[in-house]
Amino acid sequence: xxxxxxxxxxxxxxxxxxxxxxxxxxxxxxxxxxxxxxxxxxxxxxxxxxxxxxxxxxxxxxxxxxxxxxxxxxxxxxxxxxxxxxxxxxxxxxxxxxxxxxxxxxxxxxxxxxxxxxxxxxxxxxxxxxxxxxxxxxxxxxxxxxxxxxxxxxxxxxxxxxxxxxxxxxxxxxxxxxxxxxxxxxxxxxxxxxxxxxxxxxxxxxxxxxxxxxxxxxxxxxxxxxxxxxxxxxxxxxxxxxxxxxxx
Numbered sequence: 001x002x003x004x005x006x007x008x009x010x011x012x013x014x015x016x017x018x019x020x021x022x023x024x025x026x027x028x029x030x031x032x033x034x035x036x037x038x039x040x041x042x043x044x045x046x047x048x049x050x051x052x053x054x055x056x057x058x059x060x061x062x063x064x065x066x067x068x069x070x071x072x073x074x075x076x077x078x079x080x081x082x083x084x085x086x087x088x089x090x091x092x093x094x095x096x097x098x099x100x101x102x103x104x105x106x107x108x109x110x111x112x113x114x115x116x117x118x119x120x121x122x123x124x125x126x127x128x129x130x131x132x133x134x135x136x137x138x139x140x141x142x143x144x145x146x147x148x149x150x151x152x153x154x155x156x157x158x159x160x161x162x163x164x165x166x167x168x169x170x171x172x173x174x175x176x177x178x179x180x181x182x183x184x185x186x187x188x189x190x191x192x193x194x195x196x197x198x199x200x201x202x203x204x205x206x207x208x209x210x211x212x213x214x215x216x217x218x219x220x221x222x223x224x225x226x227x228x229x230x231x232x233x234x235x236x237x238x239x240x241x242x243x244x245x246x247x248x
Contacts, residue, residue: 004032005229010084012077013037014067014124015094017046019192020141023217024091025049027225029058036061036080038094059084067094067120068112077127087131089228092121092164093141097194099153110156117160121167134179137228140168141220142186144243150208161186165239172237181236183227188243190215210245 011028015021016037022045029035035053039046039062046062053060061083065076081087096116098109121140128138143161145154168184175182189205191197197206197214206212220242226232227240241247 004030005231006089006225007032009033009088009228010080010086011035011089011091011228012080012084012087012124012128013091013093014065014073014076014120015039016091017042017049017062019194020187020190020217020220021091021093022049023221024093024224025060026053027218027221028089028091028228029053029056029060031225031229032058033089033228034059034061034084036063036076036083038063038065038067038076040064040066040094067124068115070119070123073120073123074127077124077131081131087128088133088135089137089139090125090128090132091139091141091224091228092124094120094124095141095143097157099157101153102155105156113156113160117157118163118167121164125171129175129180132175132178132180135233136180137232138171138175138180138182139224139227140164140182140184141224142168142184142239144186144188144241144246146186147239147241148247150205150246168239169237176236181227181233183232183235183237184239185220185223185227186239186241186243187220188215188241188246190217190220190242192217205246208246209243210248213244215242215244
């Protein structure tokens with residue numbers, strides 16, 4: 001019987017209780033990893049996901065932490081290391097979105113988007129680095145909006161994801177000599193509770209993709225799983241779009 005490719009590996013997924021994050025947790029666990037994940041407020045979703053994963057015989061741990069808070073982000077890393085016995089894979093998935101023209105963008109929401117999308121990625125990574133050995137993986141979940149803005153109102157969100165893109169490149173340079181890879185996965189329109197694939201907004205985005213449809217969370221999770229695995233060791237500093245041709 002073949003051994004799952006992530007057997008013995010320990011992963012932390014931020015924002016892992018719902019949507020893309022939850023599917024990443026499921027996929028990494030299915031591939032053999034022990035997985036800790038953070039959630040901000042959705043305790044019921046987090047508990048349900050833990051029950052679902054552990055029912056398969058895998059290990060899953062839910063950690064409540066607000067990605068916008070540097071102290072909570074650092075504590076979540078420490079708790080993950082304690083619960084799992086170490087850390088090999090970090091997936092920075094926690095994110096927030098709000099669409100509005102720049103001149104109408106509320107200051108408090110702007111500050112929170114920056115704190116979560118940029119700050120959360122930075123503080124989690126900074127806290128995790130000391131625990132990572134050669135062969136470890138950092139995978140950031142960015143957005144195709146770092147590269148293409150399909151219409152008005154996306155400027156601020158796109159700016160935060162552009163920062164994730166730049167951070168991923170720089171971090172790949174910093175950590176490459178230590179044998180740690182850093183990659184940036186950029187989803188396009190993906191069907192989630194927060195971004196359903198039905199309705200006027202969804203129809204407008206489908207027209208921009210070459211495949212004419214929304215993506216599935218499992219399609220993003222599959223790429224993350226590959227980047228976390230043993231066959232991706234020569235891929236670092238890459239920006240990989242899962243977007244149905246949105247950026248073509």
